[in-house]
Amino acid sequence: MQVKAYGAQAGDRPLEPMQIERREPGPRDVEIEIAYCGVCHSDLHTARGEWGGTLYPCVPGHEIIGTVRSVGAEVSRFQVGQTVGVGCLVDSCGHCSSCKEDLENYCENGWTGTYNAPSAEAPGHTLGGYSQAIVVDQRFILEIRHPQEQLAAVAPLLCAGITTYSPLRHWNAGPGKKVGVVGIGGLGHMAIKIAHAMGAHVVAFTSTPAKRPDALALGADEAVVSREPEEVSAHAGSFDLIIDTVAASHDLDMYVNLLHRDGTLVLLGVPDQPHPTPDVGGLIFGRKTIAGSLIGGIAETQEMLDFCAEHGIVSDIEMIEMQQIDEAYDRMVRSDVRYRFVIDNASIGKVA
Structure with missing residues (x-):
C-alpha cells in the first residue's frame, strides 16, 4: 500500500x-x-x-x-x-x-x-x-x-528516553547515589528528569551559564558550569555515575576525576572526531570505568515508558x-x- x-x-x-x-x-x-x-x-x-x-x-x-x-x-x-x-x-x-x-x-x-x-x-x-x-x-x-x-x-x-533510562537503570541510579548529567539537550534533559524521579542526587553540567536555571527547573539538585574550574573541582571524587550526552569530542579526564572510587562515566554521544585519550592512571587508581550504552531492548523500553507514565515524565x-x-x-x-x-x-x- x-x-x-x-x-x-x-x-x-x-x-x-x-x-x-x-x-x-x-x-x-x-x-x-x-x-x-x-x-x-x-x-x-x-x-x-x-x-x-x-x-x-x-x-x-x-x-x-x-x-x-x-x-x-x-x-x-x-x-x-x-x-x-x-x-x-x-x-x-x-x-x-x-x-x-x-x-x-x-x-x-x-x-x-x-x-x-x-x-x-x-x-x-x-x-x-x-x-x-x-x-x-x-x-x-x-x-x-x-x-x-x-x-x-x-x-x-x-x-531520548530509553537512551538515558537504560544506563541509569543498569548502573543503579537511585536514592543515596550521586549522578552527573553532562549536556542539557535532547538526551540530557531526559536524563535529569529520569534520574531525579529515580531518587538520585542529580548534578547537571553545562557549558552555557544561561542553562543553569533550566537544569534546576528540570529536576537537577545542582547545576555546574563546566567552564568554571572552581565549580567543577568542588565535586571531585564524589560521583557514583556520570551520564555524558555530549556528541562532540571533549576531555573525559575532567569527568573521570569527578568519579568516586568504582564510579562509572557512561558515554552516549558518538563524536565525529575521537575523544582525546583519557589518562589511564585516573582509571587505575580509583578502579573507575568509562563505559558506553546504546538505546535499550524492547522490554526495557516498555519498562521506561511505564516508569515515565507513572511519574508524569515527558x-x-x-x-x-x-x-x-x-x-x-x-x-x-x-x-x-x-x-x-x-x-x-x-x-x-x-x-x-
Whole structure:
C-alpha cells in the first residue's frame, strides 16, 4: 500500500514529499497510523549523509506514536484503536544470546533499524516515521499509557528516553547515589528528569551559564558550569555515575576525576572526531570505568515508558509541521531547541 511521506533523495538536497510503499500486514504485523514523530539528531546526520552509508531515498524517524489501524490474524497483544509506539528497532535475529536476554539492541547478528536498514521490502531498506503509516511486527511495538494530551511529548521517549533510562537503570541510579548529567539537550534533559524521579542526587553540567536555571527547573539538585574550574573541582571524587550526552569530542579526564572510587562515566554521544585519550592512571587508581550504552531492548523500553507514565515524565518539545523539517534541522545544528522537535504527522496530508 502507498502512503505519503517526507524524505531525502540525496544528502545535499532538502527533504521533500514522496509516496512510499508499505507492506500489507502479515499474520504478526500491526499497521499503525502515525500521529507524531520525534526528530532525533540521528535523523539529521542520516538524511544529510553525514555519517556515510545512507540509503536513499531516506525517510527518517524512529520516535513514533500512533494508533493501531489493523492487526494480523496472529496478533494478540494489540487491538484496533489502541495507542502504541515504535522506537529505534523493528527487527532482530531473535535467537542470539543478547536477543534471548531481551537485549535486541545488542543483537549479535545485527538489529534492523526503523529506517536506513537493509530490508526485503521496497526500496530495499526500511523507511521511518516521517510518514502517514508504518507496518511493524508486534514484537517491536510498545504500549503507551500516558494520557492523550501528552502523546506528542511522549514521542521522544522512544529514543531520548530509553537512551538515558537504560544506563541509569543498569548502573543503579537511585536514592543515596550521586549522578552527573553532562549536556542539557535532547538526551540530557531526559536524563535529569529520569534520574531525579529515580531518587538520585542529580548534578547537571553545562557549558552555557544561561542553562543553569533550566537544569534546576528540570529536576537537577545542582547545576555546574563546566567552564568554571572552581565549580567543577568542588565535586571531585564524589560521583557514583556520570551520564555524558555530549556528541562532540571533549576531555573525559575532567569527568573521570569527578568519579568516586568504582564510579562509572557512561558515554552516549558518538563524536565525529575521537575523544582525546583519557589518562589511564585516573582509571587505575580509583578502579573507575568509562563505559558506553546504546538505546535499550524492547522490554526495557516498555519498562521506561511505564516508569515515565507513572511519574508524569515527558519530553519538553516544540511541535512543528512536516514542511518545517529542514528549518528544524538547521536549528538543531545551532542547538536552538528546548529540547526536542516533534512532527505533527497530520501535516503530511497537506502535501500535494
